[in-house]
Amino acid sequence: MTKRLFLIEGLPGSGKTTTAEALTRLFQKEQINTRLHIEGDLNHPADYESVAYLKMDEWIDFQSKYASLDVLRFAEVFNDYVLVSYRQWQSEKDIPEAELAFLQARDIYELPFELYQSMIFKKWETFVAQALTTDITYVFECCFLQNPLTMGLIKYDLPEATLRAYIERIATIIAPLQPVLVYVDQTDVEKSFRKALNERPTEWADGFVSYYTEQAYGVNRSLSGVEGTITILQARQELERQLLEMLPFRVERFGNEDFSVEARQLWLKQLIQSTVRSTSLSES
Known part of the structure; x- marks a missing residue:
């Protein structure tokens, strides 16, 4: 298996972290040198945390x-x-x-968007240059779509053209790593988000709702509370699905509506098999 970067994306509560962890375990079971970096990782090689x-x-x-x-x-x-x-x-x-x-x-995520964006580009460029010198397969959760859109869409309510250009630039930077994006999809945003609210600590729920509704996107549309947050998440999902269509690398959608452990394991195993097969064909 050649160098790879697996990007796990999806809305909060969709099952991104669980999927990223499960994919990493399967890679390691196959003796593939793999490193997982999830949201909040203080040592993330391609993003900034605190x-x-x-x-x-x-x-x-x-x-x-x-x-x-x-x-x-x-x-x-x-x-x-x-x-x-x-x-x-x-x-x-x-x-x-x-x-x-x-x-x-x-904090990097409190900077004006242009400066923040330039810092993120530099971080990705440094990571790619380093990753190309190793045999490591990286699994990243949420840093390709979620974090950029949290800044560009949620915090600053920027035009979609600006956000598309931002994502396109990152996609170009990471292209040498032959990335694969796994989008953990939920057809019912409200159901999956309310499930997350019920399962996670109250502090997380209150902080998330507060952040989403008190930034530019929510304020400009007079959105508030859980209902307002769901509206914003639905808009974010719509934009993410549009962005997936323009990416110049492999994108796979995993429907996780049932949160089935067995279904996820089977789907990920098939993903790994198809990735290894496509790599072998490209090298032959």
């Missing part, structure tokens, strides 16, 4: 104040900016609340 962007003057001032807390170990210094992995820092040091809030306000 990473702050500081201009150089901000960094100089910040570092001078907190050098004793060894922040440099958790920072990447570039020519005109610095990235600080503040959750990793927090996991090892007792960071004052005011300083943590300062970094959170400068």
